[in-house]
Amino acid sequence: MSALAVDHTDVVTHDHARLEAQRRKPEILNHGFSGIYYLFEISPVSQEYNTGQDSQDAVSLELLDLDPEQELQVFYSYIRVDDCENITVTEFYLTPFSTSRISDIFIFAGFVFMYLLAVVGNLIIVALVCAAPQLHTPMYFFLCNLSSVDAIYVSAILPKMLSIIITEDKTISFLGCLTQLYFFMFCALNENYILACMAYDRYVAVCSPLHYSLIMTRKVCFILTTSYMIISAMNSLMLTIMTSILSFCYSYKINHFFCDITPLMALSSSDTHNMKMILSLESLFASVIFLFILTSYVRIISTVIKIPSSKGQLKAFSSCLSHIITVLLFYGPSIFMYLKPDSEDSKEQDKIISMLYVAVVPMLNPFVYSLRNKDVLGAARKTAKIIWSRIKHF
Incomplete structure (x- = not known):
């Protein structure tokens, strides 16, 4: 199992997920763009405070196997626009002619x-x-x-x-x-x-x-x-x-x-x-x-x-x-x-x-x-x- 792997049943707050993504970004980038990666799926639990407890956006961490073309795409698509300046790109993906x-x-x-x-x-x-x-x-x-x-x-x-x-x-x-x-x-x-x-x-x-x-x-x-x-x-x-x-x-x-x-x-x-x-x-x-x-x-x-x-x-x-x-x-x-x-x-x-x-x-x-x-x-x-x-x- 990869060093980046986590239990896919973990549930954390939206802010926690965002900070975790930022914290683990160098580790993910150094992993070599292959194998196991995280997909952050935002799923609001509630928009009201009628339960008497603080409602928060829950984030499910789902463990997926993605090909090299998709991995950073997932990470960058999750990061918010105001976090954009903190992203350091280390690789690009070229698309030559599509042939057999x-x-x-x-x-x-x-x-x-x-x-x-x-x-x-x-x-x-x-x-x-x-x-x-x-x-x-x-x-x-x-x-x-x-x-x-x-x-x-x-x-x-x-x-x-x-x-x-x-x-x-x-x-x-x-x-x-x-x-x-x-x-x-x-x-x-x-x-x-x-x-x-x-x-x-x-x-x-x-x-x-x-x-x-x-x-x-x-x-x-x-x-x-x-x-x-x-x-x-x-x-x-x-x-x-x-x-x-x-x-x-x-x-x-x-x-x-x-x-x-x-x-x-x-x-x-x-x-x-x-x-x-x-x-x-x-x-x-x-x-x-x-x-x-x-x-x-x-x-x-x-x-x-x-x-x-x-x-x-x-x-x-x-x-x-x-x-x-x-x-x-x-x-x-x-x-x-x-x-x-x-x-x-x-x-x-x-x-x-x-x-x-x-x-x-x-x-x-x-x-x-x-x-x-x-x-x-x-x-x-x-x-x-x-x-x-x-x-x-x-």
Whole structure:
């Protein structure tokens, strides 16, 4: 019998039950979310004092076996609203896709494949840009940053999801949830700024080619990179801290496969008005960045059309094609998610769309920038020859 077990025939007052719940909360939380738990059922004995004795609300303690998904739900649903600030959440419960066990095996294999492709592919891009002198240009400097961010992006989300699928343990610690949330927002914000910097780089290269080396200097690239890294880090830290002080009284079940800020705000019993205002400003700023990218490419296209030779036009377009595909892959799912009507069925759709920019886009980016890019392919062949020659001599 568990150390938390009590005789289910005990009857105590409402106040006694509330205090007992508060007193035993750390003991219950430390029990590991499994096995025996208490269900407090309020049953008023009398509302009058006609018996000559103090009437009180009686509370029956019934001993139940609850699954991990239900245990804290029972406890938090009992606690009164004015006790909410005293509750310390230690775990959340993630809800990935609802599928059969056989389907889970195929999903697991698919996401392992995508995760390995994303991490290995992006790390290869980083290594090539660092090793090949011909890739030491502003465009490939930002591509190196993008690949680094994508590798962190998938590593913050997918390993936990894969663990959930294979172990069927859907819990995530409070600290683990906040860590995942921080890196998710940090990478998403960085990717916005990096794509904007890459668009500006292509704009200068096509529209002002004679001034390109004067405008896109190493100092400018370093200042831009440092600026958006600091802004993203501080912004993500602020939102993570604001999320950490929210109260979660009524549920700890996150309707998502990772800790995103929107499901956490929907889950919270606190006032999230200020956070919603900040997120609205963030969305507005992201829209401004997207418009900046579109404007850059409108100017680029108008400049390319004026080039007299078709060969020159093709060369100019080919230098921008990879970036255009990346922008469409990154912003496309996000735009679709925010434009579609909200409903109960849309929650599952949101998970699928989120999977596109969390896993699919980071996996595809290395292919987008390498398969049709002569510079990257040339650097890859040259680096491979150097490594092979060293292996033979070894």
